[in-house]
Amino acid sequence: MGDNKMINIYDIAKMSGVSIATVSRVVNNNPKVSEKTKAKVMEAIEKSGYTPNVFAQGLGLKSMRTIGILVPSIADLYMSRAVAYIEDNLHDAGYDCILHCSGYTAAEKETHIQLLLNKKIDAIILVGSTYAGSDDETHNTDYIRRAAKDVPVFIINGLVDGDNIYCTASNDYQASYDVTTALIENGCNKILFLTDSRSYSANQKKEGYKQALSNAGLKSEDKMMIYTENSIPVVKNLLNNLKDIEFDSVFATDDAMAVGAIKYALLKGLNVPEDISIVGYNNSTLCICSEPELSSVDNKIEKVCKDTCSRLIDILKGEENVPNQSVVACSLVKRATTDF
């Protein structure tokens, strides 16, 4: 954003007495704006010296046509696939991608968003629901709303309210509810829930699990919801060392944890799925690598990324009525670790 960082689209809207949508239309040369309104907005822009990059192109200024992508870790299977889809879609539309890997702490996220805002970027895409809040600290997404004053912010797999924020999430609540219900209908009533995250989507999955138990008249117990690492050996050892907890099935919020449960079953001589049903999440390559092959929720990452990029391109073109939030349905891919 450079030299005029203090002035943003909200200031221009206020100064010219119009909505931010109207400012956006003016700077994108949208013909639907009256000449009178256009003149008012242009006057405010000229007075302020406002040259935010996102609208620079419409003003005949030079846009770098560059999108900042922030992921906590590009080595993660889900995120590297997401970035592959995003990069593909954006390049087709003539945009470059600056990639930052932020890590998972609040401080790291804020620092990296600021680093991106200091570049001449047209928009930011936050990949991973970790950006949409966490229940182990105050669920604070104000840093996203602050960034959205400078450029449009797109969130992949999390819903955050705010102007200039656009979110696409897979329906993890429903998917988790459906998997848990299917396990119950197949005779499981001691379903161990494993998660490696306290992100927005992890919470959605946990809520879906709890609601399904509740609807089936079962109690959800804290000891059955275990927070661990998304690692095959860690989960294998964890289950092997569990004391005083019986379980007849495992539902994990990422595939590597579910494979850890398969390894545990093999170690204990348990038959999968006869003795223990196991369901993973993300439908990654691990599912067809493990033995038996893993049933897993396909959270439609390709569609989520495509929707995100298509809305981003619309926004940067100055299109109106671009929806702020959209939710994509998931589906269970049935393999050999479940009877359903």
Added chain:
Amino acid sequence: MGDNKMINIYDIAKMSGVSIATVSRVVNNNPKVSEKTKAKVMEAIEKSGYTPNVFAQGLGLKSMRTIGILVPSIADLYMSRAVAYIEDNLHDAGYDCILHCSGYTAAEKETHIQLLLNKKIDAIILVGSTYAGSDDETHNTDYIRRAAKDVPVFIINGLVDGDNIYCTASNDYQASYDVTTALIENGCNKILFLTDSRSYSANQKKEGYKQALSNAGLKSEDKMMIYTENSIPVVKNLLNNLKDIEFDSVFATDDAMAVGAIKYALLKGLNVPEDISIVGYNNSTLCICSEPELSSVDNKIEKVCKDTCSRLIDILKGEENVPNQSVVACSLVKRATTDF
């Protein structure tokens, strides 16, 4: 490179009658250059209007401190891990990364390198030995030498000769030779070699395999070296449908192919490693996901990336005597699919 694209460091060197190393030293304010030489070079630079970004900082001009990273596919396990390490190292040194995913064809690679050169980047890192040539077309790496006239080019896992080109490769020839020799010493003499690539490193692996057979007095046969897809189900089906080819072991140049061989063994009721030994490559998460767990070559991707970034940072600081090529030794990680 912008407006002065026609003028490069070679032109400046020629115009001022000095080596490119000397030009580099001058623009980086290296004190070892005599005032007389410095004056000559600066005169040539001023005449030419030469402002290549890589040396811009040394001239007091503004560098974007941005590195272009090119990968064929960021969804690939090896490449996403490499980019994670690179991004981490470069950010620590204050550089940003622009990521392009090029695909695998020669035309795509050249197009994307040109797109990167059009940006204000300080250097390019090519991730993956596909950039270092292929034996299914003319082994042409001229496009890399052309790019290296504009900015330093770093290649991860491939050796290409040329000024301003810096390569780090894992010693795939030696690793492949060692694995093949170990298989032979353990009684295998019909070793199926599977590869999904005709890249520089794939060729190194093939040569290591052939040399080990030859040194053991065994013939290497074309029918035993199969080019296929790096896909678990594809390899499983391929092996199941092989006619007139007997094999007692499989050595694959990427882990997914090796897991396909494990799936084939399970399908046929073969015991691994008693009836068939299997070795993969890259030591990815797939190795500890499969059952039995997969022995695989660790090609030291973290070290390769660290070495690359450290030389890149040295070059951009104007350090002298930065080696153009370095080779990192691999090691076999022994798991349950081999007896050794």
